[in-house]
Amino acid sequence: MIEQNLQQAVAGALKRLYGIEVSPDTVVLQATKKEFVGDYTVVVFPYVKQARKSPEQVANELGAAVKETVAEVADFNVIKGFLNFSVDDAYWVRFVSDEAADPDFGITKPNPSASPVVVEYSSPNTNKPLHLGHIRNNLLGWSVSELLAANGANVKKVNLVNDRGIHICKSMLAWLRYGNGETPESSGMKGDHLVGKYYVEFDKHYKEEVSQLTAQGMDEEEAKKQAPLMVEAQQMLKRWEEGDPEIRDLWTKMNGWVYAGFDETYRKMGVGFDKIYYESNTYLLGKELVQKGLDMGVLFRKDDGSVWCDLTADGLDQKLLLRRDGTSVYMTQDLGTALLRHNDFGAEQLIYVVGNEQDYHFKVLKLILGKLGFGWADKVYHLSYGMVELPNGKMKSREGTVVDADDLIAEMEVTAEEMCRDHGKNDDMTPEQLKELYHDLAMGALKYFILKVDPVKNMLFNPAESIDFNGNTGPFIQYTHARIRSIVRKAEEQGVSLTASLAAPAALTDKERAVVKSLHDLPATLSAAAANYSPAMVANYAYDLAKNFNSFYQDTPILRETDANLRLFRVKLCALVSVALKNTLRILGIVAPERM
């Protein structure tokens, strides 16, 4: 690539001219700001001291030397210590011509024989439906997986469903008590919502019991433990663990409802998994690891029989791994599932897409895996993301401000339909096609809105802004794609072939060059985004490219261009932009419609 050539040429010139030895990749090369002439800029300040010349002198000498050695450099200019290179338009034209017919432009195909990267995301509890927080998790997990795959990784997506524990017992108990045998079929409710309803029901009655007990003078902590519903839920969990068939049957039935509901939501979100783990199958794992750790001397047992890991040397506390009754805790299970997953896939890397409230947990998990002697521990990566907040603060189930995933998607689809109706551009499409389009646009808006934000940051979800289809939004990019596809289709009808050979046009316009350069950045952007586990970088790239294209499109004739060669170049340019948009949107999980 031209960037590396320039860096090498600069490094070579530094050595020849001044005897300064630098590694080419340390040469600071950046895109020239648009108020200056040029494409790439080298900052020469770091070398002026050793060169013992003024910045301008160094820049001029370097510029002349590089221009001699790099054929693609057409010219250079110097402003203070900034050396701006102009790349020959022939280079850009050749680039477009070479890539225009490649549907995988920018993408490195996954290598199926490579050691897998296992990405865990979603990981819901089965006691209530998915909400906005899960949406960020699912979209991030899917997108990061696609992003890594687009950089050649052999990605396996996994889900660890938390299908056991006290929470599901609460729903089960409430359903037995108050449900009157209600089913998804009898109520017409989605299974996960139905089970969620009884989880809420439990909470309601439980709170009543607690307040009754405290009214009788009982301490609140004590009341929470003594409340009959809680006691019964605990007993139910115990019976579950003992394998009581009655409880197990009910559990299987209600979880089945939830899975059916989740599947529907996952399908609408367009996410999926290569393997689903169930905590009911994995929660006993990890104990052997604890024994191994004890044998190795990296864990220790306290007098009461509980087992701990001492992390004080790492600046953390002691961490419990087995309770004094010998049962495992979350960390123990996660150690077990990490090893299981590593072995299941022969994984090279494990990635966990989990909210930042678990930063501490994963820091500890990595440390303990390392202490247990697993070399792959340092390849465990916690993709930590910030909370989603609403304009009036955090989501609180108590205050009924939780944004339900299914409701949100349905609302977005309604909005998309209204927008399309207003524009009236698709009146000839079939009802099925329209439905698909509404869904694609709704999800485009939602996904882009969430993914464009840097994962580490908390983000504000403003419902009014999320359904905006103008400006820096998913539909804006989808629209740009659809417009381009329309042009390319027409070009093909007119007999323009994307594989036809191209002579170099006389000179590119500024807007053409801006679009080409933006395209040229795609491979580097994707690899940087993958290195940072950041779909946001992909989203921002796609927006930038779309904006550059629209500006070009606005005042440049394409099919109306009379010079056949120039028309061919512009059609190829259009085609390549559509491919770049389609591929980047796909990484974000967003469909790029052919028309809208």
Place this chain on the structure above:
RNA sequence: GGUUCCGUAGCUCAGCUGGAUAGAGCAACUGCCUUCUAAGCAGUAGGUCCUGCGUUCGAAUCGCAGCGGAAUCACCA
């Protein structure tokens, strides 16, 4: 209280390993559809980059301190 993360325009966000006069979108205002999709384009206005000190030729970016916000510090998951 300890630890971690965040703080950029009225609002939501970009700003890559330090580099030129800090950028978008929304909201406000002005123009542009008999011509390839106006979900678009062009423009105006809007900034103590939380504060201070330090490192550097150069700091929104790195370091330290402080302020503000969030998360976490369970024999919960």
